[in-house]
Amino acid sequence: MTATTTITSAQMRALEQAAMASGAVTGLELMERAGRGVVDVIHAEWPGATRAVVLCGPGNNGGDGFVIARLLHDAGLPVQVFVPIGFDALFDGTEGGEGDAWDNARAWCERGTVRRTPDSLTLCQDGETIILVDALLGIGQNRPADAILESYWDMWDTFANVSPDTDVHCVSVDIPTGYDTDTGALLAKNPFEPDIIVTFHQPKPVHKVLEQHGYRIIVKDIGL
Numbered sequence: 001m002t003a004t005t006t007i008t009s010a011q012m013r014a015l016e017q018a019a020m021a022s023g024a025v026t027g028l029e030l031m032e033r034a035g036r037g038v039v040d041v042i043h044a045e046w047p048g049a050t051r052a053v054v055l056c057g058p059g060n061n062g063g064d065g066f067v068i069a070r071l072l073h074d075a076g077l078p079v080q081v082f083v084p085i086g087f088d089a090l091f092d093g094t095e096g097g098e099g100d101a102w103d104n105a106r107a108w109c110e111r112g113t114v115r116r117t118p119d120s121l122t123l124c125q126d127g128e129t130i131i132l133v134d135a136l137l138g139i140g141q142n143r144p145a146d147a148i149l150e151s152y153w154d155m156w157d158t159f160a161n162v163s164p165d166t167d168v169h170c171v172s173v174d175i176p177t178g179y180d181t182d183t184g185a186l187l188a189k190n191p192f193e194p195d196i197i198v199t200f201h202q203p204k205p206v207h208k209v210l211e212q213h214g215y216r217i218i219v220k221d222i223g224l
Contacts, residue, residue, distance in 0.1 A: 007202040009139040009181040015201070019224055027100040030222055031060065035067025035104075037220030038173055038198045042072070042131055045196065046169055050128045052079045056105075056114075057136035057148065057177075058087065063101030064173050065135025066108040072131075073111050083114045084136070084148050090114050129167045134192045136177040139204060145178045145188040153190055170194040175206055176215075184209030 007015070019025050042049065052072045056065035062083070073079045083090065087105050089097065108114070136148055171194055175181050178191025184206040197217045199207060201224045207217045 005202065006205045006208060008205065009142075012139060012201065012204070015224055025223060027060075028103060030224075031063050031067055031100050031104060033222040034064045034173070034200050034220070035071060037200065037222065038064070038068050038133070038171060039071045039075070041196060041198050041218055041220070042068075042133075042171060043075070046129055046131060046167075048129050049077060049131050049169075052077050052131040052133060054079060054081045054133040055136050055152065056081055056083050056087070057138070058085050059138065059140060060101050061135050061138025061140070061173055061175075062087070063099075063104045064138070065133060066101070066104035068133055068135065068173070070104070070108050070111060073108075077131075079112060081108060081112060081114045082152075083116065084151055087114070127165050129169070132168060132170045134170065134172040134177050134194060136192075138174045139181045141175055141177070141179060141181050141187055143187065145191070149177060149188050149190060149192070169196075172197045174199050175204065176210070179206050179210070181206050 016030060020027055020030070042052075052069070054065050054069040056062035056069075066081070069079045069081050087102070090105060090109060105114075137145060170192070172192055174197075176192040176194050176197060178186065178188030180187055182205050195216065197207065197210065197215055198220055199217060200220055200222045203217060203219060211217055
């Protein structure tokens with residue numbers, strides 16, 4: 001991390017709300033910038049990636065994930081998107097809800113599909129470089145996350161036992177799923193363990209804790 005001070009989840013949300021209320025930026029624009037920031041890191045770190053798996057949660061972090069999926073797809077990378085909870089209308093064919101995350105979910109569905117669980121995960125092939133994107137919960141985390149992670153533990157096992165010739169690299173969007181944003185406390189028995197955490201504007205308190213445990217954190221400017 002290049003910054004030494006942190007910003008709490010409430011402060012970050014207030015900053016975003018103030019920027020949107022002033023007319024300086026829209027929520028969609030902020031989400032697009034965040035998603036592009038993550039994609040820029042992916043391209044820079046793993047230019048030889050062959051596939052991406054994006055896990056999208058029910059809120060704005062999931063909206064960031066849909067942006068990431070769309071941008072990676074448009075850059076020519078095969079992408080699979082999994083949605084454990086929320087965005088139910090994506091599965092029943094109705095129009096769906098309102099808000100920036102929903103707009104980005106629909107934009108993704110013009111390009112690809114969404115799945116409920118990783119049962120239909122494309123099997124790893126020898127020599128692949130797979131990018132796994134954790135866009136499940138983000139800075140709103142302050143409650144136990146085991147329920148949202150449970151269906152993905154088998155996915156972790158699958159990735160952990162792939163061929164030695166297959167590389168799997170994990171990226172968390174803003175906060176790894178399974179940690180409290182403002183305290184760094186564990187919220188899951190098996191939290192997400194990313195190679196890189198991409199956060200926005202300024203580090204959050206949890207990043208100081210994670211950095212001490214060897215996690216790599218990249219802070220991207222989103223114009224706030």
